[in-house]
Amino acid sequence: MTREAGAPFGAAPPSAGAAIVTRGLTKRFRGGQVAVDSLDLDVPRGSVYGFLGPNGSGKTTTIRMLLGLVAPTAGEHTLLGLPLAGALPRVGALVEGPAFYPYLSGEANLRRFDAADPTASGATVRRRVGEALDRVGLGAAAGKRYRNYSLGMRQRLAIAAALLGPRELLVLDEPTNGLDPQGTREVRALVKEIAADGTTVFVSSHLLAEVEQMCTHAAIMSTGRLVAQGTIASLSGGQVSRVRIETPDPAGAARVLAALGLADVRATDAEVTAELGGHAPERVNAALVGEGVAVRGLSVVRPSLEDVFVGLTGEGFDVDG
Missing domain, CATH: 3.30.70.100 (Alpha-Beta Plaits)
Structure with a gap:
């Protein structure tokens, strides 16, 4: 089934349930290493939810389980109140940094991403790619080769790839990692704009200051375990x-x-x-x-x-x- 030509760009029509729910989600690797231990997350719809923890605390492993890239050892989870197969077409994701063809333009790279989506309509690819580039502020740089993009532009292009179709949930793994202050500000502003359009944004980070400025809610991880979650105000309220x-x-x-x-x-x-x-x-x-x-x-x-x-x-x- 393909997306209709007239489908609106932006958030998908809302489905039932919270954006993300996990219960007892656990991942053990060979040798007994526990990367994620009995994780219970509740991510409200419409939130910018910061998934916070030092490097090695289990954030990326959790995201991989949420997206079906890694099988959990135990526990369960839902996205958008739906089984994983039904939810994924409504989910955009950027995991562990962007990967694009350096000698292709930003527009050509997005066309290749779009062609890999079996639900995408070839009749509307030009419009959707153009809208995605405009959405992240890269419309004027559409014909520029990726190798000449700044780090901030590369991250924005990766987010554009995640937004080629209507998305109800956007999952970003360390979207400001390695960026200079200007690139960080660009990505932060973009995340806020996407959330203002109604998309729930789940963003992992090890930068506390970024989460405080960008997010409405947060969860704090330490050595694979959840130690706190809630609104930014409620987390600080205990101190x-x-x-x-x-x-x-x-x-x-x-x-x-x-x-x-x-x-x-x-x-x-x-x-x-x-x-x-x-x-x-x-x-x-x-x-x-x-x-x-x-x-x-x-x-x-x-x-x-x-x-x-x-x-x-x-x-x-x-x-x-």
Whole structure:
């Protein structure tokens, strides 16, 4: 069955169920190595879902199981509320980086990708390839050879290949890996645009800052196990915000903060920090000024995903890649 010529470009019509559900998903390799251990994921529709963990934590193995590239040892999963065979035509994916013919143009490469899709209609290939290139901002570079593309352009072309047909779910494995800051910003903006059109985006990364800026939800992996998942706000909500006071009188500021009941007061030569708890920062500032403590600056330090990860696992995290 082929796609109809008039089929709209973008997200596919929604099917029932969550975007991704896994229950007890496990992968053991020879020798007893457990790459993924009893994974229970719940990915809401319409979310940009960050699948977060250090390199080697099981992210790519999980994605390969989700897409049917690797058979799980145990457990089960569904995509879009459908069996895998029924879901895959609605799913676009980029796994472990793009692979294209270097001497062909971006447009010619996409035509080859499209020709490998048995559901694609040859009558609409030109329109669909053009729409995919425009969608990722490569319309003007359609005739340029792939070997002359920047790293950011190459990643965008790979995403265009995943969007040649209407997609309800887009799975991206480390889409900003190896990119310079400009390329990273390009891919981040593109992911947000795709999600705004109604496509659920599942994106794996080992870069915490990227997930915080790009995603609405996240799951945190450590050595093959899921240690937390939820909205970005709820994951950070388990950690206590701290207030940071810049002052020439750290001893006086520490005394005022302790008198207010703030916990874990820490003073250095130029600043004081403490757990903010339920105290309003403006009232903390008023109390300091009222006691004659000079305040050069006051800021509230919100917990990051790195703080959450360290708090859950006691381990460091490769935040720079």
